[in-house]
Amino acid sequence: xxxxxxxxxxxxxxxxxxxxxxxxxxxxxxxxxxxxxxxxxxxxxxxxxxxxxxxxxxxxxxxxxxxxxxxxxxxxxxxxxxxxxxxxxxxxxxxxxxxxxxxxxxxxxxxxxxxxxxxxxxxxxxxxxxxxxxxxxxxxxxxxxxxxxxxxxxxxxxxxxxxxxxxxxxxxxxxxxxxxxxxxxxxxxxxxxxxxxxxxxxxxxxxxxxxxxxxxxxxxxxxxxxxxxxxxxxxxxxxxxxxxxxxxxxxxxxxxxxxxxxxxxxxxxxxxxxxxxxxxxxxxxxxxxxxx
Amino acid sequence: xxxxxxxxxxxxxxxxxxxxxxxxxxxxxxxxxxxxxxxxxxxxxxxxxxxxxxxxxxxxxxxxxxxxxxxxxxxxxxxxxxxxxxxxxxxxxxxxxxxxxxxxxxxxxxxxxxxxxxxxxxxxxxxxxxxxxxxxxxxxxxxxxxxxxxxxxxxxxxxxxxxxxxxxxxxxxxxxxxxxxxxxxxxxxxxxxxxxxxxxxxxxxxxxxxxxxxxxxxxxxxxxxxxxxxxxxxx
Numbered sequence: 001x002x003x004x005x006x007x008x009x010x011x012x013x014x015x016x017x018x019x020x021x022x023x024x025x026x027x028x029x030x031x032x033x034x035x036x037x038x039x040x041x042x043x044x045x046x047x048x049x050x051x052x053x054x055x056x057x058x059x060x061x062x063x064x065x066x067x068x069x070x071x072x073x074x075x076x077x078x079x080x081x082x083x084x085x086x087x088x089x090x091x092x093x094x095x096x097x098x099x100x101x102x103x104x105x106x107x108x109x110x111x112x113x114x115x116x117x118x119x120x121x122x123x124x125x126x127x128x129x130x131x132x133x134x135x136x137x138x139x140x141x142x143x144x145x146x147x148x149x150x151x152x153x154x155x156x157x158x159x160x161x162x163x164x165x166x167x168x169x170x171x172x173x174x175x176x177x178x179x180x181x182x183x184x185x186x187x188x189x190x191x192x193x194x195x196x197x198x199x200x201x202x203x204x205x206x207x208x209x210x211x212x213x214x215x216x217x218x219x220x221x222x223x224x225x226x227x228x229x230x231x232x233x234x235x236x237x238x239x240x241x242x243x244x245x246x247x248x249x250x251x252x253x254x255x256x257x258x259x260x261x262x263x264x265x266x267x268x269x270x271x272x273x274x275x276x277x278x279x280x281x282x283x284x285x286x287x288x289x290x291x292x
Numbered sequence: 293x294x295x296x297x298x299x300x301x302x303x304x305x306x307x308x309x310x311x312x313x314x315x316x317x318x319x320x321x322x323x324x325x326x327x328x329x330x331x332x333x334x335x336x337x338x339x340x341x342x343x344x345x346x347x348x349x350x351x352x353x354x355x356x357x358x359x360x361x362x363x364x365x366x367x368x369x370x371x372x373x374x375x376x377x378x379x380x381x382x383x384x385x386x387x388x389x390x391x392x393x394x395x396x397x398x399x400x401x402x403x404x405x406x407x408x409x410x411x412x413x414x415x416x417x418x419x420x421x422x423x424x425x426x427x428x429x430x431x432x433x434x435x436x437x438x439x440x441x442x443x444x445x446x447x448x449x450x451x452x453x454x455x456x457x458x459x460x461x462x463x464x465x466x467x468x469x470x471x472x473x474x475x476x477x478x479x480x481x482x483x484x485x486x487x488x489x490x491x492x493x494x495x496x497x498x499x500x501x502x503x504x505x506x507x508x509x510x511x512x513x514x515x516x517x518x519x520x521x522x523x524x525x526x527x
Contacts, residue, residue: 006422009444009509013351016308035359096419254307254360
């Protein structure tokens with residue numbers, strides 16, 4: 001338990017902040033200078049992975065190490081779903097947080113990593129309450145709603161965070177013991193975990209929004225919907241002026257409830273990410289469908 | 293110290309980090325004390341800061357908090373606030389922000405200079421070296437012999453700068469940041485707790501309190517209660 005508190009505690013320190021995908025030490029420095037609360041080190045941004053059609057794996061530790069050396073904020077890195085050894089490698093590297101991510105090609109089609117076995121904390125993606133609770137039950141110390149990575153379309157992120165909220169509200173009305181037991185069974189989680197969430201009215205760990213964030217207003221929208229912070233993937237470094245946009249997204253995440261400030265942060269940012277509308281992507285090409 | 297007899301407001305700096313946890317703990321602690329009414333509010337703007345009789349600076353990423361404070365126009369107000377001698381408590385990143393000097397900081401990171409201490413950022417190393425330990429605080433909080441403390445990528449107080457004229461040279465190759473606040477805390481600096489390895493993790497200087505660890509992450513509000521009694525309500 002105390003070990004879990006330390007894992008979940010780092011996520012609590014990231015709240016109200018922005019975690020940015022970076023592929024080089026230079027980008028990591030730009031993110032840190034913009035006020036990012038952490039960076040996610042990876043070889044390719046999701047938009048490129050999406051376009052490549054190749055198998056995407058954990059990044060070369062050499063590249064991750066160069067980013068760990070370049071900045072003093074926490075560094076996260078991704079492993080494939082179910083790839084326990086990639087996670088062991090990153091733990092040996094002393095990474096601060098591991099993202100077991102659907103953006104990479106899954107290594108195990110049935111099981112996710114047994115995350116409680118690790119000392120390093122994990123963040124995992126989720127589209128709904130059941131998925132979030134299954135990951136927490138496996139030991140995830142932080143959740144990010146999946147959205148649809150690499151699109152610049154925020155609608156899936158909105159959908160996933162709204163869904164988790166709506167499910168918690170709906171299930172909280174259930175008082176019948178049998179019904180609650182059936183629900184826990186359907187969600188494939190222990191009843192005690194379900195009870196804890198329904199009693200608190202929120203997930204027991206920090207929940208960031210991710211997938212398709214491309215503007216300061218996108219970040220503020222997700223914060224208004226009740227998430228604890230923001231992951232920005234492809235949006236920043238595919239824009240014309242990454243330093244300017246990264247700074248504006250950080251500012252808007254702090255002052256998400258102040259339209260005059262968000263107006264200021266949204267103004268004159270140059271050309272933004274191209275964007276792929278979610279409806280143009282077939283079901284089988286959606287990264288958020290990975291994970292179970 | 294507090295001019296108004298009732299309706300005290302404690303602010304929690306809410307730019308980034310674990311501010312909600314402090315707000316919860318302060319609210320619970322204030323309710324249990326049943327003294328005069330105490331409001332606890334998040335602080336993001338100068339008017340909000342001006343309304344506060346005391347301020348808590350939470351944990352988070354110290355570079356993020358400092359950069360956001362600077363570019364949203366709050367930094368100068370925070371420096372003035374610290375100089376006003378009102379109570380301020382910094383935890384973890386808040387301790388870094390409150391210090392006069394920071395080792396292993398970032399060149400563009402501004403600090404408030406409210407306490408005559410040098411703080412070493414990420415002194416224990418990366419997340420894998422984060423830990424939890426019960427500590428004996430009974431020398432300054434009555435009967436608290438086993439307070440659960442959580443250290444997350446924590447800083448420590450690496451040097452007491454009292455009497456030493458702000459030395460700019462650093463013994464390591466790491467960047468040392470020096471506050472450009474002209475305020476001078478005239479109260480004596482008091483070490484409240486030192487770990488067995490000699491690391492200083494809690495200090496007090498007049499109306500200012502700094503801790504490396506996170507009392508807001510555990511379900512124990514005794515530390516917050518003590519802060520309210522000892523710093524906020526003290527006449």
